[in-house]
Amino acid sequence: MEVVAARGSLRAWVPRGLLQLDRWDGQQASGDGLVAVELAWMDGRLLAPRVLSDAEPRPHSLALPRFADPHVHLDKAFTWSEAPNFTGTYDGALAANLQEHRFRTKEGVLERGDRALRLACSHGLRALRSHIDSVGPGAAASWSALLELRSRWSHAIDLQLVALAPLDYWSSAEGLALAQEVGANGGLLGGVLVPPFRAVDVRRQVHVLLDLVEKVGCGIDLHIDEAGIQPAAGLNQLLAVLDQRPCSIPITCSHCSSLGLASRDQQRRIAERLAQHQVAVVALPLTNGWLLGRQGDQTPVLKPLAPIRTLQRAGVTVAVGADNVVDPWFPVGDLDPLSLMASALPLTQLAPWERLGLAPFTTAAAAAMNLSWTGLLHNGAPADLLVLEATSWSEALCRPKRRVLVAGRWWSARSR
Ligand SMILES: [Zn+2]
Structure with a gap:
């Protein structure tokens, strides 16, 4: 320095x-x-x-x-050129992601992650929460690299790490071992809760996850309802479980896109219950706007997106994150919070000159990440x-x- x-x-x-x-x-x-x-x-x-x-x-x-960005994926940042998703669909992104994960190396994650953190810092970010693909061939390499990067950048950036795994993984012996490791490393547990699914299975899996985080003592950040079907299907299951057994651990729900497709009454009721259970929401308009709501060769005019204003009115902490940067899920980005605000402007109509328009990128993002400042x-x-x-x-x-x-x-x- x-x-x-x-x-x-x-x-x-x-x-x-x-x-x-x-x-x-x-x-x-x-x-x-x-x-x-x-x-x-x-x-x-x-x-x-x-x-x-x-x-x-x-x-x-x-x-x-x-700034603080509450939702990124540093393990796969800048992999678009080796794993492009020219269809621009969710399924296409997942397939390309899984393919890239098979050949992911620690050196590759270190190089790309370091580039991402350098950009993030020079653009004015002080904290990031990164999800990490934590099951499968590239998982160990990704964790090893990101723990090293967290330490390398700790003087300038507070990097939070979330173990992204299928929800049912946390019910397995391997899941328990991973949770203990993640907890020991100060990380959070993540998961994917997207329809279609069997409600009874999902409720059981959520129960197990809540028990697990209380035992291990780490937070939860779920990819939930990143979909254009069955509005709020995942949130309804999560809230049903929370009604039965409240959780003392901070919970973040990332995406909540299909909630925006529910009726206004449903949105309001779910928002109130999220506030009651102190669940924070991270809206991710760029990746959602690119992947979801596709209608063949038609231009979609209705986009699944978390209903930010309704959630704020109910008292929910709502942040906005960048999500994917030049990876199979979204082809552009350079970890610039100003760019995120500018790109989100037409999608969310959040005006930075209004307190509630600015909060999702600043104070609410810090609150969702439980930052001390x-x-x-x-x-x-x-x-x-x-x-x-x-x-x-x-x-x-x-x-x-x-x-x-x-x-x-x-x-x-x-x-x-
Ligand atoms: Zn994500």
């Missing part, structure tokens, strides 16, 4: 909703919901933000807390900033020049 001062300051616009002042004197935000402030830091921590007076020059930068800028918060050459959200989402501050030090390509 290059030698730089451990203290510094800058003047920038920051979102009103991410600013926590010791005292708020009724300063007005701009139409973009931005407030002009001076941010200073020392020894890796922010000092109290100071709102600029109207007499002071307006800043030329926009500062945001470094939610991303609010306040006295004593980590000096972790993404600073953009922009003075509005419109400019910010056009990928302007940026600088990244990591624990009070400017990040450079040479930083490690």
